[in-house]
Amino acid sequence: MKLGPRLAEISHLVPRGYVAADIGTDHAYLPAYLVSNNISPRVIATDKALHPLEKARKTLELLNLFPKVELRLGDGLSALREEDGVEVIILAGMGGKTICRILHKGKALASRARSLIIQPMNDVALVRRWLVAHGFCLPEESLVRENGKFYEILAAKPGKQVVEDPFLLEVGPALVRQSHPLLPSYLETKINVCRQIQEKISSQAQGKNSEKYWYLERKRLKFKEVLESVAQGSRCY
Ligand SMILES: C[S@@+](CC[C@H](N)C(=O)[O-])C[C@H]1O[C@@H](n2cnc3c(N)ncnc32)[C@H](O)[C@@H]1O
Structure with a gap:
């Protein structure tokens, strides 16, 4: 089968x-x-x-x-x-x-x-x-x-499990350590999802004043940071 x-x-x-x-x-x-x-x-x-x-x-x-x-x-x-x-x-x-x-x-x-x-x-x-x-x-x-x-x-x-950066639990510490071949496109998708939700929030009454918008902004930047370090083969993640 x-x-x-x-x-x-x-x-x-x-x-x-x-x-x-x-x-x-x-x-x-x-x-x-x-x-x-x-x-x-x-x-x-x-x-x-x-x-x-x-x-x-x-x-x-x-x-x-x-x-x-x-x-x-x-x-x-x-x-x-x-x-x-x-x-x-x-x-x-x-x-x-x-x-x-x-x-x-x-x-x-x-x-x-x-x-x-x-x-x-x-x-x-x-x-x-x-x-x-x-x-x-x-x-x-x-x-x-x-x-x-x-x-x-x-x-x-x-x-x-020693977790030096708790944010890595959002990404998968082993995926980063193993440099999984799908990791870059996975992270790009995560960044895009954050961006899409942020755009939706921006168009609503509370817009950028909402807590969720800035929570997603922090998350998006962290995903970007991991993506950049993965792309550079950096060891900080
Ligand atoms: C979407 S299917 C997944 C089937 C298979 N494991 C897979 O990955 O393709 C989810 C199954 O989990 C069962 N399920 C949900 N909660 C459960 C629980 N607490 N204990 C046992 N089975 C559960 C559902 O009845 C359903 O048949």
């Missing part, structure tokens, strides 16, 4: 040889790919709703992947048990706040994992801040573009 660019990039960050859990699996494409390609010996695929699990069951039956993939109904990490021996936890395609809530509720289990592979649909900085504040580090990240949209993928693990 062939995955789209987002799920394919997530699969590249999954460490080989460990039992994995895919939380919020929906169609179960990722677990199916992981076991079919011998990346994971076994995957527990969970979802909080029955309809997605029905789709997952169809995928797995079609590909004859039971019992290598096991389906479970449940909210977040509560669907997992200690004796499952899960070492890799994947949380992809959900909002950043949902991911933080799942991690917060299941922190004991998450803290014992070898690796957390996280791809939030939004609020990625919030997720990075949650991870760093709760004893996780971010040794690796990736970026992928699908249908014109960027997706950030975080590979976190228990450990201490």
Whole structure:
């Protein structure tokens, strides 16, 4: 089976040889790919709703992947048990706040994992801040573009992360450290988004007097600073 660019990039960050859990699996494409390609010996695929699990069951039956993939109904990490021996936890395609809530509720289990592979649909900085504040580090990240949209993928693990500049949690410290090839265009998109919102605010009654305008201005300048340092191959970021 062939995955789209987002799920394919997530699969590249999954460490080989460990039992994995895919939380919020929906169609179960990722677990199916992981076991079919011998990346994971076994995957527990969970979802909080029955309809997605029905789709997952169809995928797995079609590909004859039971019992290598096991389906479970449940909210977040509560669907997992200690004796499952899960070492890799994947949380992809959900909002950043949902991911933080799942991690917060299941922190004991998450803290014992070898690796957390996280791809939030939004609020990625919030997720990075949650991870760093709760004893996780971010040794690796990736970026992928699908249908014109960027997706950030975080590979976190228990450990201490030293964050010299908290703004880097908006960008991804590992993306900067790794000089990810998509980073310049990713930063340009972020700068443009800030600019577009600022233009909208400027045309409204409060205009440049609004706090949001200047918050975005500071953010835009910081993104620009990171972009310039990345372009120069500077080591200050
Ligand atoms: C957009 S799909 C993402 C599917 C797949 N992970 C991917 O990245 O393509 C999001 C899925 O997460 C499930 N979900 C949302 N909140 C959840 C939670 N707290 N626990 C388990 N599953 C959840 C939804 O039911 C839905 O099937």
